[in-house]
Amino acid sequence: MIQVKNLIKVFGTKVAVDDVSFSVEKGEVLGFLGPNGAGKSTTMRMVTGYFRPTSGSVSICGIDMLEEPELAKQRLGYLPENAPLYSDMTVASFLGFCAELRGMHGAARTRAIDRVLDLCFLDSVRNQSVDTLSKGYRHRTCFAQSIIHDPDVLILDEPTDGLDPNQKHEVRSMIKRMGKDKAIIFSTHILEEVEAACSRAIIIDRGKVVADGTPESLKKLVPGANSLDEVFRIITNPDTAVKKAA
Amino acid sequence: MSNRAIQNTLAVFKREFLAYFNSPVFYVIVVIFLLATNGFTFFFSRLLDSDDVSLATRFFVWHPWIYTVLAPAVGMRLWSEEHRLGTIELLMTMPVSPWQAILGKFFAASVIWLIALALTFPIVGTVAYLGDPDSGPIISGYVASYLYAMTCLAVTSAISAFTRSQVVCFIISVAFCLVIALIGDPGLTQTVVNAVPNGMEGVVQFISFFSFMDHFFEMTKGIFVLRDVLYFVSVIVVALLVTDLGLRSKRA
Numbered sequence: 104m105i106q107v108k109n110l111i112k113v114f115g116t117k118v119a120v121d122d123v124s125f126s127v128e129k130g131e132v133l134g135f136l137g138p139n140g141a142g143k144s145t146t147m148r149m150v151t152g153y154f155r156p157t158s159g160s161v162s163i164c165g166i167d168m169l170e171e172p173e174l175a176k177q178r179l180g181y182l183p184e185n186a187p188l189y190s191d192m193t194v195a196s197f198l199g200f201c202a203e204l205r206g207m208h209g210a211a212r213t214r215a216i217d218r219v220l221d222l223c224f225l226d227s228v229r230n231q232s233v234d235t236l237s238k239g240y241r242h243r244t245c246f247a248q249s250i251i252h253d254p255d256v257l258i259l260d261e262p263t264d265g266l267d268p269n270q271k272h273e274v275r276s277m278i279k280r281m282g283k284d285k286a287i288i289f290s291t292h293i294l295e296e297v298e299a300a301c302s303r304a305i306i307i308d309r310g311k312v313v314a315d316g317t318p319e320s321l322k323k324l325v326p327g328a329n330s331l332d333e334v335f336r337i338i339t340n341p342d343t344a345v346k347k348a349a
Numbered sequence: 350m351s352n353r354a355i356q357n358t359l360a361v362f363k364r365e366f367l368a369y370f371n372s373p374v375f376y377v378i379v380v381i382f383l384l385a386t387n388g389f390t391f392f393f394s395r396l397l398d399s400d401d402v403s404l405a406t407r408f409f410v411w412h413p414w415i416y417t418v419l420a421p422a423v424g425m426r427l428w429s430e431e432h433r434l435g436t437i438e439l440l441m442t443m444p445v446s447p448w449q450a451i452l453g454k455f456f457a458a459s460v461i462w463l464i465a466l467a468l469t470f471p472i473v474g475t476v477a478y479l480g481d482p483d484s485g486p487i488i489s490g491y492v493a494s495y496l497y498a499m500t501c502l503a504v505t506s507a508i509s510a511f512t513r514s515q516v517v518c519f520i521i522s523v524a525f526c527l528v529i530a531l532i533g534d535p536g537l538t539q540t541v542v543n544a545v546p547n548g549m550e551g552v553v554q555f556i557s558f559f560s561f562m563d564h565f566f567e568m569t570k571g572i573f574v575l576r577d578v579l580y581f582v583s584v585i586v587v588a589l590l591v592t593d594l595g596l597r598s599k600r601a
Contacts, residue, residue: 148438151442152441152442153438153441153442153600154600154601155600155601172444172446173444173445173446174444176442176443176444177444179442181438181439181442183435183438183439183442184435185435187434187435187436187438187439188434188436189364189368189434189436190434191368191371191372192364192368192371196367200360200363200364201439201443203356203357203360203363204357204360204361204440204443204444204445205443205444206353206356206444208356245439248439
């Protein structure tokens with residue numbers, strides 16, 4: 104469903120993403136791990152068609168993102184980092200706007216709004232201004248926007264960032280549930296989340312993919328490591344790796 | 350344009366248009382605009398003291414200066430706000446082409462001005478009551494005034510695409526609109542011509558050729574020339590192209 108080939112992104116002289124390739128099939132939930140500044144968000148922004156890659160290709164459901172951006176974008180839902188929202192709108196009118204841009208009008212639009220309001224537990228704030236929402240509600244509103252058209256591909260940039268433990272659990276189980284018939288990529292810093300929700304994980308460091316596999320197989324990557332946490336620390340920090348080798 | 354393209358443009362237009370009413374911006378701007386146009390017409394141009402009720406020299410003449418300040422105030426939120434809130438990332442990952450978004454937003458701001466300008470209608474009633482004005486110059490004056498406003502809005506749209514700060518966008522846009530309003534001024538042009546070394550007069554004359562004012566005054570006099578309309582339309586098109594360029598550069 105998602106095909107990423109030799110993706111490279113250069114900002115000025117800095118190589119933010121360096122030859123990243125991976126693919127995600129239907130029914131897979133891919134966890135995207137890496138330290139801050141490793142190139143996770145930049146990669147996701149290229150996959151969603153926001154950034155133009157310096158080179159490489161992205162295809163969504165077989166549609167090339169660079170050649171037919173509008174068609175490809177129609178097939179995916181995206182939750183950007185920090186869940187941006189139009190602050191002058193209400194929750195329902197914001198979702199209505201997004202539905203219209205997704206090509207839903209009239210009754211289909213109303214149905215889509217009601218569906219995601221229900222799915223994301225937003226019914227109690229449907230007519231509240233986005234500006235007055237708490238962080239958890241804001242996040243869920245933006246999340247609702249990403250699934251309003253029931254896309255085949257979901258890309259979520261830190262979907263659990265800033266949520267309380269209950270909400271985190273909710274979002275995680277939602278991702279897991281939807282993962283059955285979609286292709287999902289989500290980035291996170293929380294490693295238990297990967298074990299709880301992902302069928303596969305990629306660790307990215309300094310723009311390069313340094314590990315790709317199931318959470319179990321990643322654990323076996325470093326002999327003697329007990330947790331994913333430890334694996335992460337060792338493979339994303341070359342200095343320690345060198346010291347250990349020596 | 351396909352059906353879908355029109356629907357997308359309309360969706361962006363509707364959101365942007367309603368956003369003006371959800372904030373005090375629209376009301377503040379309209380009130381100031383009406384106070385300014387009427388104030389200048391009655392107190393500075395002393396419309397009531399003269400025997401001549403031509404709107405061109407007493408009413409429309411002030412519009413470019415008012416637009417120089419007020420049009421950027423309306424246009425500054427167009428893209429700066431998207432950059433600041435981060436919603437640009439949402440908008441640009443929707444199945445919407447940048448052009449649909451640019452046009453939707455630009456038309457929203459333009460219709461806001463259409464409403465503001467339409468609310469100056471009592472002045473037409475006033476001159477019609479006082480005398481017997483030609484309707485031609487009034488109509489072409491309004492068209493000229495509206496085109497001028499749209500041009501300032503398009504320029505502001507272009508500048509807002511490059512910055513996330515509405516204040517920066519406002520100041521640069523006002524400065525820019527002021528410069529294009531001033532460069533055609535005959536007095537100013539003459540002063541500059543006198544100041545520059547020999548042989549450079551042509552350059553100064555050439556630059557003053559790009560003035561908005563000449564085209565504006567030609568039209569307010571009631572001389573409706575396609576050339577002047579095309580002038581404003583082409584500046585608008587260029588400004589919207591620059592908007593697209595700005596959005597691209599942010600996503601590069």
